[in-house]
Each structure stands twice: as C-alpha cells, then as structure tokens.
Amino acid sequence: MILAAESLTRRVTFITGPEKGSGKTTLLVHALGLLRLAGERPAFLGIGFDGERDPAARAPRIACLPGEVFVTAAACLATSGCWPEVLAALPGSSALGRLAVVRARREGRAVLVGSERNEYSARAIELIRAEDWARTVLVDGAMNRITQVAAFPGARFLFAVRASPADLERNAAAVRRLALLVRLPALGTAAEADLDHLDDLVRAAGLPVPASAVDGALTADALARAPRTARTLVVHDFTRVFLDLPALTALLSERALAVRAGVAFGGFSVTLRDVSRARFLQAVADPAVAAMIAFNPLETAADAAPGDNGAGA
C-alpha cells in the first residue's frame, strides 16, 4: 500500500508536490497519524517555504506527541506548548532565525520551520538517525529539495497532487511526467566517477549506445546541444530534467534517457475535487500510473457504517 504505516516506518520519506497548495502538509499530517496508530514515534521536518512571503504566519503548525522529534526555529519553541527539549542546534538559519532539533516532552503543536539550505536539512536528518532520536523521518518540502535528502539509504518520496476541473490537465500532466521520470533506468553512482566508461555502463543496463552525459540541467537548449549520434542521454538525477511533458515524451520516443542516481519513489497521493478517479486516470493516459496512486487519503467510504472501526479510505 502506498499510504500505510509499514511503508513509512524505519526510513526517510519525503513528501513533495508540484506547487504550493498541493496537499503536502495535509499528507504529512495523515502520514503522522498512521505512524502514531502503529505505535511509531516519528521525526518530522520541513524544507524551504515554497516562496512564502510571511513564513511566520504560514509555517505549518502540526500536533506533536511526547517523544516525537521535529525541526523548528528557536523563536517558535516557547509557543509550542510541548515542553521542548533541545537536542541539537543546526548550522545556518531560516527566515525565522536559528534552527534546532527538538524533542517534545508532552503533547503540543510544532511549528515546522525548514532550513533554506539543503545541506542543513540533510544534516538534521543525519543527526536524527545517527543519534537514534527517531528511526522514521517525514520531510515536507519542495520538489527541488529531493536529491540531497533522498541520498539517505532507504529514503523515498511521495508526490501529493490536488486536482479540480480547472487544473485537471495540468496536474494530470505533472503526474504523467513524473511517472515517466521516476521510471528512468538508474546506472548507479559509479557512472558519476566513471564517465570514460559510460557506454559500458549504459550497455550493461540494456540501453542503446553511444551514450552522452548531460552536465547539469537537461533543458531544451541542452538537448539541442547534445550529440545527435547519442542514443542514450544520461543525467545526474531526474530533478535535473527540465523538459515539459511533450518534450520529454518526444525525447523518449527517439532516444533513451537514464539517470546516474536513482531516487526511490513511493507513489502519488491524489486528492480530487469535482473530478472522478476514472476521469483523472483518463487524463493521465498512462495505464501503468494507476497502480502508483493512492486517491483521496482523507476520504471516507460511502458505505462506511456506524460501528465500523475501519480506516475508511
């Protein structure tokens, strides 16, 4: 199951989405609830602010239970009500000041404040795991923050999408595009150090040669500059691909595309408004994607009855 405690436990799960308001924090709260029901005491943190103008007002406040670990700004500790115990001070700072890793000593509300620099968030996760403060970590963050965090063993990411009739095509395209990207073959990090033998690595992965490495972002310009003879292009990871769906589809119909560093994908969490599941899948137009989607995680079943203790959706 895409959204189940057992698929979240003992790993770092990154919750991301295509834009602000795509339901990342709602999904984070839901995932925390599932973990708590399973008896887990997770750690959670945010990364970046998706361009918030007033981070103090907009930073999410999330219920925390005793023993749970989170990252917040020093200025937010007094109002958390959770009798915070400071475990580490992080380097750098956020829009809300200095950051700290904190453990709740009782129930309260954590203000999730993330570092604006990926390496500091990675440092927080590293500390949480190395010091054994929590074995399960949930990260709420923007898409371009994935790569570094996903470098942790066993880490993976979920992609939250909200779709309504007005934005159905755009969000369906985002899902289809990402579904293509996360399924790109991964050559492994050896390909990074061994560009001289790129063709050998590409051939070993069952892909056509000659191959050409794209240094940096794969944009339309970079694609135009790539050698015409190259039958496989290799990028560092899928977040470096800056082609829209039509351009990506066109590329994949002519050549193979591979990544050096694979990022494990946990699935899509799709929340629909005035759109049926069938209509959404029709818009995605890729039958393989259906198995990667958990629809409407907060929806309870129409036939649930009083006395039914099931989880609903």
Added chain:
Amino acid sequence: MPAHSPQSACSEQAWAFGRLDELWERLSPLTPYGKDRKAERRVLSDRARIERAYDDAEAFAVFAAAGGADARADRLTHHLRRLPRLPFGTEEGAGGLDLVGLFQVKKFLANYRAAANLLDDGLRQRFDLRFEAHALAAALDEGGSDPETFYIADAMHPDLPSLRAAVAETAAALSSTRETDRQSARLELGLDFRAREFLVVPAERARPLLASPSPLVAVTVEPYDASSCVVRLQDGSAALELAERLDGLLARERELEAQVVARLARLVRHDAARLLRYTEAVCALDLARARAALALELQLTRPELGSDRLVARGARFLPCEWDCRRLGLVYAPLDLTLDEGAAVLFGSNMGGKTVALQSLVFLQAAAQAGLFVPAESYATSVYPWIGYVGELAADRAAAARSGLSGFGFEIRSFLQSWRRADAGGAFLVLDEFARTTSSLEAEAMLSAVVEALAGAPRSRSVLATHFRGVARLPGVRYLRLLGLDRERAARAMAAADEPLPERIRRINGMMRYQIVDEPPEDDGGSDAVTIARLLGLDARIVDRAEELLARRGGPAREPERGPAAGRQPRRDG
C-alpha cells in the same frame, strides 16, 4: 576555498604556487574553533608563536603515544567533535540567550569538561584547560535527559512543578475527552478521525449529520465539491472549557520559563569571559591534536627555526610526490644548503626548476603555519613575508583583463614582493622572471634584481631562470639542476607513436633532479632540443635546431662576470 587571512605572512600566490592547500586539507581539527582557524590559512611571522605550536603538537603526540592512551585519545576525539560553537563571540553578545543558546552553552561545557578531564595534568596546564564554571554547569545540568540536551526543568523555578502538574492533568483530561468524542464519532456516525484531522465524506452521508445531529458528538459540515463534504469533529463544551484552561496554564508556564531563561542567561553573561577563554584553550588543544596527527600520518619532522642557513635534507614536496606516485614516476627529494641571501637556479626544460621553487615555498610556508614538514631535516629562519613572483594562470588572466601586458604583470608582481623584502625581509621565489622580454634585457633586469635581493636584510630569495647570461655577483649562489642524462637520452629515442604519458615517464627516468653548484663551463649540447625530440617533435626540426645550435657554439652565451665571478664557494647541493 575560504579567503586567505589578511594577517597571514604568506601571499595567496605563494600559497597557491606551493600547493599548500593539498597539505592543509589534511589538517583535521574537530571543533568549530579549530575549523575556523584552519579556514584562515594563516602563516605566522612570530617565531615564538610558531615554536609554541610545535611544542604543543609534540606534547600532544607524547600524550597520544603513551601506553594505554588509545582509549583516552579516542574519547578526547569524541568530545572535541561534539563540542559546539558558543552562541556568542564577545562578552556583550552573551546577553539575551534563548533556549537554544542555553543548550549550546550546556553542551559546550559538558564536552569541554569531559575533554579536560581526559588530559594529564601537564597537558591540562599547557593548554590552560581549567574548568571553573561549576555553578553555571550545575544550573544548566538540571535540565536535560542527558548532558547534551536541554529543557527547562521543574527544579528551575519553584512554581513550575505545580503548574506543570496542572498542565499535565488538564491536557490528559482534554485528550481523554477528545478521544471519547472520536470513539463516539466512530460508533455513532461511522466516521473514523483517528489518523485524520478532517474527513471528506460523500454528500449523501453528510446530509443526515446536519439534519439530525448526534447528541453525543458534534461535527461541522462544509461543502467540499459537488458530491462530497468536509466533516470535522467539534469540541464539545467540556473540551472547550478544558482547552481554555490549558491555554491559560500554558501562558503562565511561558512566563515562568521566560524568567528561568533570563536567569540562566544572566549566569552565562557572568561567566562569558571565562567561557571565551575556554574556546581559545580548546582551539589550541584541537589544533595541536590535528598537527600531531598530521605529523604522524605523513611522517613530518619539526623544523629548526632561527638558522642563518637554509638546509633541506631529504625534503619532499608532497603534492609532487603524490603526483609522481599516481603517474608512476620517480620522485627525487630535495637536498639543498644555502648560506647566501640569494641564489640563482639554472636548469633544463622539464628539469625541475619550478618544482624546486615550489618545494621551498611549500616547506617554508608549512613551517611558518605551525606544521612539521616532510623532510629528514629542515633548518631555516622565520621571515616576515613569503612571496612568489611568477605566472599563475588565474592572476595572469586577471592582469590581462585590467590592461597589463605580460611584462607589466611581471614587474607589478615583483614590485609587491620587493617592497616586502626591502621593508622588513622576505622569503621569495621568482620563477622565470623577465621571461616576457628579450634575452639581453632580461639578463640585465635579472642581474639587477638578484643584486638587490642579495642585499635585502633578513631575506632569502631563489630565482629560477633559463637565462645563463645573468651576472655572477658576490653574495649570490649559482646553482643548477643536473638535468637530462643526455648519454642515456641519446640511446633511448622513443618510437614515433609512443603515447605522451610514456614519453613523460621516459624523460622523468633520465632526468637528474639533484641541485648542484653551477659548473664553471657549460658541457655543450642542449637538454631542450633532446627533450623536444623525446616529446616527439618532428626529427627534421630537431636536427636543424641542433645544427643551428652547433653553429652558434652551444646552448648558452658566456655569462658576464661580476667582480667575484668564479670565487663563489662550491658545495654539492
């Protein structure tokens, strides 16, 4: 790469030319203070401070090598690595600490004290690792699950225990009430809120919730889309009352906690000067540990400072040695004794002149940065400035952008170093100075520069050049690298299609990198032409060059002789 410290006694160009970063990056301090100092890349000009750094490293090495000290050294490493930066850098800055700041002070003190306790008395005194902040440490130690975490403990304010008991009681009652509501929602309405703050419910199920509300559980219903509604649990009157009470208790708790934080911050402020001294002490210990570890790892030797002569025995320019190892080439250590204030170094192309200069800068800058050096022995003096005059690609490009010609760049570069040497003394190396002008002018310029440098007080300069017509002057040593073994080279001409790395290996094998005094007469023949042949230059061109060279009577013009020419002491390297 961090900026060079403005207080450093070494120019950035000399540091880069000597490839000091390749040694420096292996220096591994563990504390933020040691790392700060490392980032400064500071080369010292105060002999006492340098000797103190050497003494500290040696004292630490003795401690680390003592029987049974392994475990202690490991624990010391553990505590130094965990020691955080204090949240202030000045006494004034210690006011107004918050909870995270207090945590940092507590963790600093815990690791500082543990590190100090691991040292023997001698080392504790050497680094002045006293621990006197007992009252502050005791106050901070009251709060935290372990010595490295911090919270406001009940014991820190007389009103906190009862207040927190009331918070716990009220929160438990509220939680129980809400749990009862969730159970009622599940049993009465079939709505499971356990992992959800709200639910999206089909409209046909939501309508009855509005039409006939449950007497046991209150919910709000809002439209979500055409077919669904958002349903949220609503606190009943009991829960609302408890929540309001809890808010009041938490507000009071915040007031008390703020009082505690302010009191503890005042304690920190009182001890701020002492804590800042601790940072200096632990920084010195950390750097001594790092220097001792580097010396052990790379088998470095303590330099002898205060020598009027420069004596390098078996000195290894490590970056070059590592390059050679990687490329499968033979590395020849440097042996050199210099009594004179200035020396001119001649040698073939690819004969090692530049590497010899780099070796000297590397050794001198490392020694003045407080490091031991890779040599069987290295005796030198401490100079107020270490400089380099030559061409670094980045500098040359920058000069070109500002409109300087190649010659203009050389002169400007020399001027900066000369001012240092003339003002207070310097250790300078000049690589192919005046290369950008005609040989006649270059030799005149070089002769004048050598004469000036030889007369500069507290200075030592070494110039490498191709120009053999430099005037032979008193007080200047004239040296050359032995260069190519041309007899071997003549027997070992490469095949036309031999790859470049093989050619380089071949030349390296035939090159003699020893520095010797300049022979009175040139031995005829040209290393440059032979090397060009070995590198694969077309035989017709090389043959013609040899022919032209023979017509002119050899590879170099006879040098002008200064008044003391031929009377220089001759020593073998």
